[in-house]
Amino acid sequence: xxxxxxxxxxSICLKLKTINWVVSGGGIVSTMSHVxxxxxxxxxxxxxxxxxxxxxxxxxxxxxxxxxxxxxxxxDFPWWGYFFWIKLNPKVDVEKLKRLLAKNKxxxxxxxxxxDSEKKNLPQFQxxxxxxxxxxxxxxxxxxxxxCQVIRNCIEESMESSPKF
Numbered sequence: 777x778x779x780x781x782x783x784x785x786x787s788i789c790l791k792l793k794t795i796n797w798v799v800s801g802g803g804i805v806s807t808m809s810h811v812x813x814x815x816x817x818x819x820x821x822x823x824x825x826x827x828x829x830x831x832x833x834x835x836x837x838x839x840x841x842x843x844x845x846x847x848x849x850x851x852d853f854p855w856w857g858y859f860f861w862i863k864l865n866p867k868v869d870v871e872k873l874k875r876l877l878a879k880n881k882x883x884x885x886x887x888x889x890x891x892d893s894e895k896k897n898l899p900q901f902q903x904x905x906x907x908x909x910x911x912x913x914x915x916x917x918x919x920x921x922x923x924c925q926v927i928r929n930c931i932e933e934s935m936e937s938s939p940k941f
């Protein structure tokens with residue numbers, strides 16, 4: 777569901793009412809806004825929010841159990857949002873990791889993928905090459921858990937080993 781709203785002063789809202797494309801509606805956003813408004817008026821929105829929060833928390837806890845305790849990466853528990861942001865150990869060979877993930881048919885978004893191509897190679901954004909985003913809310917949770925186990929295994933296999941003496 778995609779909706780939008782504006783929180784603004786009365787004077788700005790009055791100005792917005794004079795803009796034709798704002799007034800005309802006519803799109804899915806306008807329709808969904810009416811659905812959301814009806815849910816709110818009927819007192820149903822809080823039930824939807826509570827059920828969604830509960831579902832997301834249950835999913836995050838399951839993913840956390842698969843991911844926790846590795847020396848190859850860490851993350852913060854996603855109390856809000858849809859993603860686990862994995863922070864790879866600097867000793868992880870990212871190129872090897874990408875090859876292993878591709879071989880296992882698991883797709884993840886690396887942090888630098890979200891950057892403009894001209895900015896991603898700037899020094900201040902290099903850390904993003906060692907970040908991965910895992911969405912835990914869209915797919916069936918069993919598929920997500922299997923994928924997380926594969927991701928964990930691939931990360932750990934991509935860790936450069938210390939020289940042995």
